[in-house]
Amino acid sequence: MTTQISKLNEGRVRFQGMVDVVRDKKNIQFIVLKDFSGKIQVTVDKVAHPEVGEVFSHLLAGSTVLVEGELIKSEYVKLGGREVLADKVEVTSTAEAYPIGPESNIDQRLDYRWIDLRQDKNLLTFKVQTLLCNAMREYLNDREFIEIHSPKLIATASESGSEVFELKYFDGLAYLAQSPQFYKQMANSSNFGRIYEVAPVFRAEKSHTKKHATEFTSFDLEFSWIESFEDVMALEEEMIAYALKKIKEQYGEAIKETFGVEVVVPTLPFPRIKLKDLYSELEKRYGYVTEEEKDDLSTEAEKLCARFSKEVYGHEFLFVTDYGARKRAFYHLRKDGIPQGYDLIWKGIEITTGAQREHRYEVLKAQAKEKGLEKDVEFYLQFFKYGCPPHGGFAIGLDRMTLNLLELPNIKDAMFIFRGPERMTP
Numbered sequence: 001m002t003t004q005i006s007k008l009n010e011g012r013v014r015f016q017g018m019v020d021v022v023r024d025k026k027n028i029q030f031i032v033l034k035d036f037s038g039k040i041q042v043t044v045d046k047v048a049h050p051e052v053g054e055v056f057s058h059l060l061a062g063s064t065v066l067v068e069g070e071l072i073k074s075e076y077v078k079l080g081g082r083e084v085l086a087d088k089v090e091v092t093s094t095a096e097a098y099p100i101g102p103e104s105n106i107d108q109r110l111d112y113r114w115i116d117l118r119q120d121k122n123l124l125t126f127k128v129q130t131l132l133c134n135a136m137r138e139y140l141n142d143r144e145f146i147e148i149h150s151p152k153l154i155a156t157a158s159e160s161g162s163e164v165f166e167l168k169y170f171d172g173l174a175y176l177a178q179s180p181q182f183y184k185q186m187a188n189s190s191n192f193g194r195i196y197e198v199a200p201v202f203r204a205e206k207s208h209t210k211k212h213a214t215e216f217t218s219f220d221l222e223f224s225w226i227e228s229f230e231d232v233m234a235l236e237e238e239m240i241a242y243a244l245k246k247i248k249e250q251y252g253e254a255i256k257e258t259f260g261v262e263v264v265v266p267t268l269p270f271p272r273i274k275l276k277d278l279y280s281e282l283e284k285r286y287g288y289v290t291e292e293e294k295d296d297l298s299t300e301a302e303k304l305c306a307r308f309s310k311e312v313y314g315h316e317f318l319f320v321t322d323y324g325a326r327k328r329a330f331y332h333l334r335k336d337g338i339p340q341g342y343d344l345i346w347k348g349i350e351i352t353t354g355a356q357r358e359h360r361y362e363v364l365k366a367q368a369k370e371k372g373l374e375k376d377v378e379f380y381l382q383f384f385k386y387g388c389p390p391h392g393g394f395a396i397g398l399d400r401m402t403l404n405l406l407e408l409p410n411i412k413d414a415m416f417i418f419r420g421p422e423r424m425t426p
Helices: 050-057 106-111 120-141 181-189 229-259 275-286 299-313 361-370 378-384 398-406
Strands: 011-024 028-035 038-045 064-073 082-093 165-169 172-176 194-202 215-224 272-274 317-321 341-346 349-356 391-397
Touching: 011 050, 011 082, 028 050, 038 050, 050 082, 120 194, 120 215, 120 229, 120 398, 181 194, 181 215, 181 378, 181 391, 215 398, 229 317, 229 341, 229 349, 229 391, 229 398, 272 275, 275 299, 275 317, 299 317, 299 341, 299 349, 349 398, 361 378, 391 398
Parallel strands: 038 082, 272 317
Antiparallel strands: 011 028, 011 064, 028 038, 064 082, 165 172, 194 215, 215 391, 317 341, 341 349, 349 391
């Protein structure tokens, strides 16, 4: 195995890399090679090693090589202050001219996503996303959460009869789960106490916005023995602050340099406001009035939350509570008719819906019936017939979180491979 570029030391080296740039001059060549760990300049003396120069002269970006030479430090080299004086090269693969460039639009780039991902900013995006996911996992693991893996093929449409994908399953039908919600709650009924899952979920929605996809990665968690949904919000704000601190420490400078975004580690607690009070504030401060029913947060109001939270609380995050029962899921616990849940808005985009769940069988059954779902969720209701502790939880869209963190133009940029109503390849 050859040494990765970031770990090369002075002296004789042997390593592999992908051609990024070739600058071919009369007697000398300057080549930039890269791997997942970084980049390095390779310099070829075409007079001393004409055979090496001849090889690089015919290589396009994307070709891969195995190089041998002497690594030296040089104050004249802008790329890390070091270069490799190459005397041997072996071509391990050749590349044709790229059909796309950084200037291509996102849908053109998605047609050749494997090439698009070679951009430095895309590599950084997924390094950041990896740390984000691992930091949240680390936070939960330290608090004795158990990771589960629930099925994505289910026998009935989850939560409702809409917005799910139907597929043939042997001699019958199955559906792709739009959430692990029911199985998370089953784990609470099983007395697992604290659980989480990181997995794909599916939404059969023909949405064409910068934040929607038909398949995405959801970071779900649920935990028992809570007293109110305030316990759920407290855990989420702590977890997010923990993760963003890790990201700022490791990638803060790179994110600022590449995306022009300052990673802000939020103070605790996050501000909270009731939905009706938020609408009053938005009208008073910004003249915002909506014709929609005010039992849910409109898209425009959601966007205004970024300005409101910054101006009033000096904070990027905002918990919005006390939504109307009509727009909340039937399994949210209600107090005086008000669902005990929230949305978390970050930079004007909702990243989480969370709540205390209804754990009492008869009440839950009645709320399902009220929504016309009693038959659809019969299997789910069984989880509560034999006792279930008070519990709550939330789900974070990992891709949407990345979108917000790096302030990317579209969720397509935050996903390794995007799936949408018109996108099934690559």
